[in-house]
Amino acid sequence: MSAVEVSGVTRRFGDVVALDDVSLEVGHGELVGLLGPNGAGKSTLLSLVSGQRRPDAGVVRLNGHDPRDARSRTVLGLTPQETGLPATLRVREVVDFVGGHYPDPVPTGDLLEQFGLADLGKRQTGSLSGGQKRRLAVALSLVGRPRVVLLDEPTTGLDVSGRGALWDAIREYHAGGGTVLLTSHYLEEVQALAERVVVIDRGIVLADDSLETILGRVGARRVQFTDAAGTRQEHLVADSDEFVRDLVHTGTEFRDLEIRGASLEEAFGQLVDGTNEVDATNVDATNEGAVR
Template sequence: MNPASDVVARLSGAVKRYGSLTALDGVDLVLRRGELLAVLGPNGAGKSTSISLLLGLIRPDGGRAELFGMDPQQIDARRRIGVMLQSAMLPVTLRVGELLRLVSSYYPDPRPLEESAALAGVGDLLLRPYGKLSGGQQRRVQFALALCGRPELLFLDEPTVGMDIDSRRKLWAAMRALVAEGCSVVLTTHYLEEAEALAQRVVVMGKGRVLTEGSVDALRSHVPLTRIRCVTDLDAGLIAQWPNVATAEREGSRMHISTSAAENVLRRMLEADTSLSELEVQRAGLADAFTELTREDNLIEQEAA
């Protein structure tokens, strides 16, 4: 496959300023066909500005934004995408089925209404007025509207906010099904477990720049610590002085330890306390990597570099 034809969206050296504020400072970003890309970062990192450039809602002050090799404002590019933003102003009196039929009519090859409703889990809501739905139900309807045009590229901005656990998991399953069909997905989320569960690649942004990108495992490697939790009578202060122990803290009867040499620490703990119980060992997760990458002193060091 031609790598160039495989690219569905691209930012090349994108710069965006709002007066004296530089929202994006030379951002390069590439999304390929059939890929689920999570874009993470603290508030003000440049995530929303990057998405707005790719959607053609704003223009870059420098660099380029492309959708399917075209200007994002071209209708031929826009017909190939679906969008679910953080908020949506939809006619509250229209029924869900009416909204789906209306939005589907804007696309040349939309999904059948029943298929869109099933994917988004709103089949039981088709006769309900949109304004009578709960916040979580409205988010599911917005997801159905985003996918009803059979998009090749789907932008999802905080898609599961307001959803209960069951609805969130169903939406995750729908995202996986869309990616399996070859649809590309750009996901922005504050739920790091969501990105960890879904993303094939993660981009972490801070202060208008891309701090790092790669697979979830690659980002985890930025934090070479393992977390140990157990019930033990050992003294936390003593364990904290052991080699390769970063932190040791007691919370009631439980001990929480971070270490770069889990096997050595575990062996020593078991020798020192034969009654140790309820042992849990967990490698650093995406949340740990995100916290480390977006620490203020790390951002300052990158700016200086």
């Protein structure tokens, strides 16, 4: 029995198909990154796994049970959206409240200590900084000693040190045998945490593979240079080394060569188009034609 099992799930909102016949299985102890642009269906998928919504078709199982049954959610932890904390309640009160739903919660003091929130226990959540709210949100997902944790954009908007501290907490939970399903639209975050990556866009699973394989597929580079005519050219290529070598060999005149990693949006574009092998001709952004 898997920690999370989604099979043949379709979910519509009116005319919009948020998830289209999606199947996904997460085993116990896995750390899976759900990667996709905004509106890809990530949050909808999490809301089905956490029992907030019902699928139109297909089956969702959490630890082998229907997540819409409150009893099956005793093994589940998840983060509220950062902006969603009840502003007038104190930090300690929110933790006590959420922890009170579970049979064996982490003592509030210990949890606040672990997340560096011990001094803020008496503050109203509305007065916390963005980073502090994020930490509290992740802390809330772990207060019930869950077996499965759903993290929706856990470190969005955090600075580097805040992000590192939260990543450590997530790794520590996973090292203790916990199952993690996290969403992000940052490749970096998924890269830092996940062992397995599921890429989703427009309600369809585009790829489901190990981190290395996925990174290879989305690891496109963007090459820019100014040609002899003075026109700025831009090319999205799978292998920038090869591309530059070609450029030099063919004796093409160029200056101001610039190479950078393709953004995730661009990489998704590739996956959506179903083209693994990218070359300059079919993704030439400026339509300047082939250089070779």
